[in-house]
Amino acid sequence: MQNTAGTGPDAPIDVTPLLDDPYAAYAALREAGPVHRITGADGQPAWLVTRYDDVRRALADPRLSLDKRHATPGGYRGFSLPPALDANLLNMDPPDHTRVRRLVVKAFTPGRVNALREPVRRVADELLDAMAERGRADLIADYAGPLPITVICDLLGIPQDDRRDFLAWSDALITPDPSRPGQMKEAIGSMLEFYTGLIAAKRAQPGDDLLSDLIAVRDDAGGDEGGDRLSEDELTSLAFLILLAGYENTVHLIGNAVLTLLDHPDQLHQLQRNPAELPAAVEEFLRYDGPAPLAIRRFPKEDLEIGGVRIPAGESVLLSIASANRDPGRFPEPDTMDPGRDLSGHLAMGHGIHYCLGAPLARMETVTALDALLARFPELRLDVPRGALRHRRALRARGLISLPVAW
Template sequence: MTDKAVPAAELYTDEFAADPYPAFAKLRTDSPVCPVTSPRFDSFLITRFEDAKAALNDPRLSKDLYGPGDHYLRIFGPNSAGLNKNMLNSDPPEHSRLRQVTGRAFAPRRIEALRPRVAEIVSGLLDKVEPQGKADLMRDFAIPLPMLVVSELLGIPRTDNDNVLEWTQVIRESGSSGRPPAEEKARVQEAQAWLHGYLQDLVTAKRAEPGDDMVSMLISACDEEGVLSERELVSTAFLLLFAGHQTTADFIGNAMVALLTNPEQLALLRKTPELLPHAIEELLRFDGPLPVASPRVATEDLEYQGVRIPEGSIVGVVINSANHDSAQFEDGDRLDLTRERGPHLGFGHGVHYCLGVSLARMEAQIGIGALLRRLPGLALSVPVDKLRRLPAASPFRGLIELPVHFTA
């Protein structure tokens, strides 16, 4: 076992983007708490299940990147300040206050009431895809599905959906456009500025004409209850917009690749569709959309697996590595839809456990179920190693394109 630092350039390669799991397995064996160096910031990666679970709930690992040290500047850059002051980047009691406000919109009864509308959106998307005999499942289905759902939840007018989607995708696909780094950075900053301005304008519009939507609810919490600041209001709206569609879109894409490259598991799910809710959990464990949990900062000197993590260090909990740990999941690198359901970390753990878990599960179940029912003979149109993916250093694991063909 070694705690020798690994340069990020050696870890985040094209091969890693295609399949990070061999590298994760090596880290779990050789360096379960691995120092990683990069030009922007150094960090420690925690890769084993028990360590990851403990770290996700360790109060000494702070999510408040805006506290002492302004760690957000190192991680996100100065243009993030207006969009990232939200519950994702905060600790109790601030986190508890923000989560309580936002949690009202995710009450189980409210989410379950969305089921017919989610099914309607899925059906509408597939009505366009089905006659073609081929599709890009990311562009035509996986990305627009959760985007349409979260836009309606937030109260974004349908006429604005295309522009909002375009700018969020600029951020999502950062690093994959082939532009020079300076031009790419400027493009992302432009997207951040546009989204910040758009959400401010949306708040202004909803103040004048409130509705039964999340933004109007947040405005009430800000103006009438005084439990949200204006900055927190806009930032929380951005978090709900981005987190509400990004991870679900990437999960649906990853799940379909997993099924299409494991034909016996695909056949099993087609034969026993009642297995779908259980299958969603295994697919999330197998190849989740958020490989590393959002950054944490050590508030004091720590030690994990005998490795000292100095105060002020940035720590990444590698969820996708933990979810393949053979000490927790037998033959963890194998997809098994009949696997006994275990406590995977795909939705996180502790106080930052995913708030939108019920909605994400519903969208995935309805969406993937409909794909399997309505697109017979579904298959990849390119070899799996030729799929275009997000860059290895992206905080997300997802696809840029997912070309498929099927029987029209």
């Protein structure tokens, strides 16, 4: 790779290698320098930070804002979301971020998540029952996808009949089809209509679910902002974020973890013999091949330096979680999958005040999903040549399109 910050031409580097072979590409970038100029997903230049220490510091640096109002005018063109979907935690700084997060974090405490363990296992066993007689399955479509969407929809109180549409909308947002230029806009419109209707239905007939609780917080506060209150846009955006993030990251984490185990049969057999080691193994799966290669983009509130490179205020900064978690300066032999290594400080779930809200739930779901799968199908194997597998071509998401397996 060429055109590193401070040493090459001003033109951004080509990000194609980051899509084709990301870990080799990130290794080359780390070696070449700590910060690089690239073309972001919006087609605009951005600064890519690659080394562990720099990424970790930047994740917690209050000078780096998630609020798009700090972006240089015309210098950022991300998702074009309507206000009712855009007023979410991924676009907020304190104090708004603190206020909104405090209202929902109680749903993801260790105690609440632990209470979901048995229902999650029940869903996992039902999905495996449906797969068992066939002797083969696409593990993404038949297991890794349905499990988290069922869990998060149950948590929010979303009716069963609406869930299939959501999967299609989610795919359109994360990996849009280049041959369908209007696909993303259509998905956004459908999502907004869906959430608006769902909230109206929950208002009319509340249930025992998280969305009904959030609506009560919003309505009991009389619609005022400030304090522990939500605006209507914040309410809608929060439901959108919980559902999208709760599904997308977990399906990719489960799929990536299973493929990693199929690539490392010794580790697969070790976990089948000792399922109590699964929580530690999931931490290594997160480090080794996590679902979110990049943190949400940030905008400097002032000119600053990262890794000795000056970055002007308002320009897009991308923090590479995938690269930081493979930095040999922090994790020796980083390309080796080793659940026994010191995994303290991996950044797969973020760091600082924007640490992943749903991390406890994602960890529990993944441990439970793997435990059930490995127990049910001890002779699990790939059902296609390894080279036939394809990942989604997205800088921000690391996940398999399909994972055909047999047993």
